[in-house]
Structure formats: C-alpha cells, structure tokens
Amino acid sequence: MKKKEITSPPSGSQLPPLEGAEQGKVVTRFPPEPNGYPHIGHAKAAIIDEEYAKMYGGRLILRFDDTNPLKEKLEYYDAISEGLQWLGVKPDLIKNTSDDISLLHDYGRKLVELGGAYVCTCAQDRMRDLRAKGLPCDCRADHTTALDRLKGFFGTLYDQNQAVMRFKGDMSDQNTAMRDPTLFRIIEGDHPKLGGSVRIWPTYDFAAPIEDSVDGVTHAMRTKEYELRNALYFAILDRLGLRKPAMIEFSRLEFEGVPVSKRKLRPLIDNGTIKSWDDPRLPTLAAFKKRGFLPEAIRKFVLSLGITLAETKPPFETLEAFNRKIIDPISPRLFFVKDPVEVRVRGAREQEVTLKNHPTDASLGSRRVRAGDTFFIAGEDAVHLKVGDEIRLIELYNIKIAEVRNSGAPLVAEIGSDEIRQSMPKIQWTAKDDMIDYNVMIPKQLYIGDDYNTNSLEVAKGFAESYAATLKPDTHIQFVRFGFCRIDDGYTSIMSHR
C-alpha cells in the first residue's frame, strides 16, 4: 500500500495537510449563527478555517447562519464581526444564509418534486414518537397530494407549527438523524435582516449543505457533535445532484470551569451576577481582550491544539504561557503593593529616582518617582520580616528593619548597606508621596463543578505608583512580582496571568 496522495501545504503551517486540497483552490467557511457573543469556541473554528484557506492560498467565507429569526439579533452580527476583526481573521467574502432564502426555497421545492422530501402535518410529539419507534407517518406516503401540500406550505395554508417539510430519509435508519428530519419550518417573526417578509425557514440541516455547495466550499469543518449529521448532509446534496464538499470534524474548545454554552452563561448575566459579556471571567472574545490576551496568543494556542476528535479540556496555562511570551517584552514593569504595610525609613532623604520600565529593553523608557521617608510594601512581604532583616527596595536602596510592631502600626527601618546581594529579598514598593489607590481585578474559574464560583473575581486592593494612572487603557503591564495585567482605567487593571 502507498501513502495517501496529499498535496503538501507550504512549510511553516502547523495544521496537518488537508485531504484532497489543491493549492489555490481551497474554499473554507466559518458559519456562526448570530445569536450571541463570539467566544473561544468560535475562535477555534474561525482560526482553523482561515488557516487552511491561507495555507493553500484559498478563500475564507464568513457566512452568518441566520435561519432562525427567533434567536438572531442584529447586534450579534456586529459582535461576531468585531470579534473576528480583533482576532485578525479576515474573510474574503461575508454573506448571510438569509441572502439566499429564495434559492433555498427553490431547492426545497425541487426536493419535494423529486420525491426526496414531503410536507408533514403531524403534530410534533407524534412525530417524535414515530421517529423513536422508526415508523413512517401518513404524510410521507401520501403521493397524490404531495404537490398540493407543497403549494400550500409555501402559500398560507398552514400556520406556524401546523406543517414542516421533512427529508425523506429512512425512518428505520440506525442513525436517527436520517429518520425524516425537518428541512423547513414556519416561523412567524421578524428576521434581523429580512423583517417579516419570510415565514418559511430552512433548518441548519438543510441550509448548511446547500450553502456550502453553492458557495463553492471545498472543505467544510464543524465540531464533532455534528458527526451523525454527515450522512444527512451528503444525502441532501446527492438527491439534489449538487457538488459535495469534504467534511472535517474537530472537538469543541472549552476550558475547565469556563463553560461556553449560553445555557450556563445567560443566567449569570440575567440575574446580574455578571454585568456584561466582556466580563474577564467569561470565555467570550471580548472578555479575553479585556483580560489582556493578545489575538496572536489565541491563534498560536488554537493551532497547537490540532484538529483532533478527542474530547478534552486543554490547559488554560498553555494559553497563558503563549500570551506571557508575547507580552513580556512589551510590558512596562510597575510596582503595585497588595494589602499595603507602611514602612518608615529613618533618616531617608527626599529624592526623585528614575526607574527602568523594562529590565532589558531600554526603549520602553523610564519613569521618575518621588520618594520621601515613608513607603508601602505588600502585606505578604511584610509578614516575613523580623528585626535585623535587610531587604532591598527594588532600584532604590536597602533597608534594615529596626522595629516591628503589631496591629497595623508602621514598620520602622533604617537605611541599610549599599551592597546588592544576590540572595537578599528584593521587593516592590510604593512611595507615600507618589502613589494612588489601586485595584487589580483577578479573574478566576467561573464554575467549580456545576456551581458558580462565588469567588470567581478577586479584587486585590492596594497602592500603585501614580505613574500607573498615566497609562492608557489596554496597555499591557507587569506588576513586578505580582503578574501581568491590562490597564482598564486610571486606577484599575485586570490581571491576565502571573
């Protein structure tokens, strides 16, 4: 046996080669339903779709799969577009499934005329029962009135819930997706793009194959929960004599304790636990942005996952590691002291010191800090101090602890030696004369098991150098010995990761 013939993509790509892909002829598509804010799961699909298109010099289509007016809203089209733009995913064509509504209707009619579908007026629960038992209903067998029913279906004969169009599959197929699934249903309601002009709407099962085929998609990708619908997808195209794209599945992307489903997230928003869809605890793209993750990190991470079918929750730490490496060289270093403890340094003279913004990259500049004789250090650092300890205030001077008092009274210290020993603790500090009240929001896992984590958002309170207030929102910084953060406003930042 020989190895499968696969045109190798240009080197440098991280994804495995696409079967049957020809350079310059690959067309992929990302088909989100505009029914919510884009999240990390969307990012995975969109990035893989785009990456393959790029890899083969092909095209990417962004197709809003808007076939259910009850669920879709204009704001979500925009939210998805914005999310993709932030991610750096650039479609070559943007369209809506609803653009092709009459084409879809035509194919639906044609399918009935070809005997591949029928209008069914059975009640929903009766049909569910029949499908479970693998038995056909009377509508299916009624050939004589099939065309009249079809006419009535697209006319005004039926009201919502009175009729649907079903695929003529096999009611006894072991793959239940093939037991005459619904192709069209009647929905009264305003569609965000088409208003109330259309009432016969295709289901995903019908729209997806037709659109993919008609749009020239060569490689269609979707998450693995659709696997059993592949048979249906191809059966529809077969009966209609339409070209069949290749279908590739991959597992969903979700992190431990951070569900992506609206069922789990919506309630938190609705009951006010979480105020908006860009809350940094959420898996939405807006949240990742707010939290200080860079799109490049997300892309690298997604690509490192591969297109496996295994259902796993990848480690969030890996994403953090990618982000840290990208952010580290561009993040100014600043001082933030959490749970501050006051330190008086006897005999300290007032001075203005220059602090480097980055340990190795001088191009990030420096800042001036006014220091007197009163400082604050982090509570965590203070608890370990004993009389006689010598520590270094980073980039300032050494101090020697002279007095340790209980219950919140300031520590007293004196100026220490000039020697910067490798082993001595070097800690961040803020000067009383040059600091501001500061909060760092620290997002944690949203859910623990099935329960909302009531401690999912820690707010670290303390002092930061006043310089922090001068940084523009969205700036990435590192609070030394604390973690990487994104500036949210003058007195708040959001922690990205350590």
Add this chain to the structure above:
RNA sequence: GCUCCGGUGGUGUAGUCCGGUUAAGCAUUUCGCCCUCUCAAGGCGGAGAUCCCGGGUUCAAAUCCCGGCCGGAGCACCA
C-alpha cells in the same frame, strides 16, 4: 435504550490510515543550574508514558484484528 465517536507522561498534542528506521517527538507543567536589583522573559539540564485493559495476527504492534472497560456525542418545527 439505540447508533456513532474518542481513550498516547499531571495537562494538551505528534506519531496510528502505509507495523520495524526514537520502546515514543513537541508544548505546557514541575525541579535544578545560569542570567537577573521580579517569583517575568531568556539559556542549559533533569523529572514525568509498560501508548485504557485482555487476547490474537506477525520475525516485529501505540500502529492491524477481536473482546472488554471508561469517557463523550446524536436521537428538536436549535444551530
């Protein structure tokens, strides 16, 4: 219940289609050292997998076959 899909170090993957060329590569994690006025980044090194289990085929199996176990998905007039 029926059907389908997965199961490689703590974690995520590569390799599995075409059995041997590495008894398993990479990343993350973790430990040590170097560098360093950060517990960051960078450099070097180490740890960590009898490739779910049991049979079988074969000179040879993570890779093929059979059985089992565990996990997930689908069975909507949602996508």
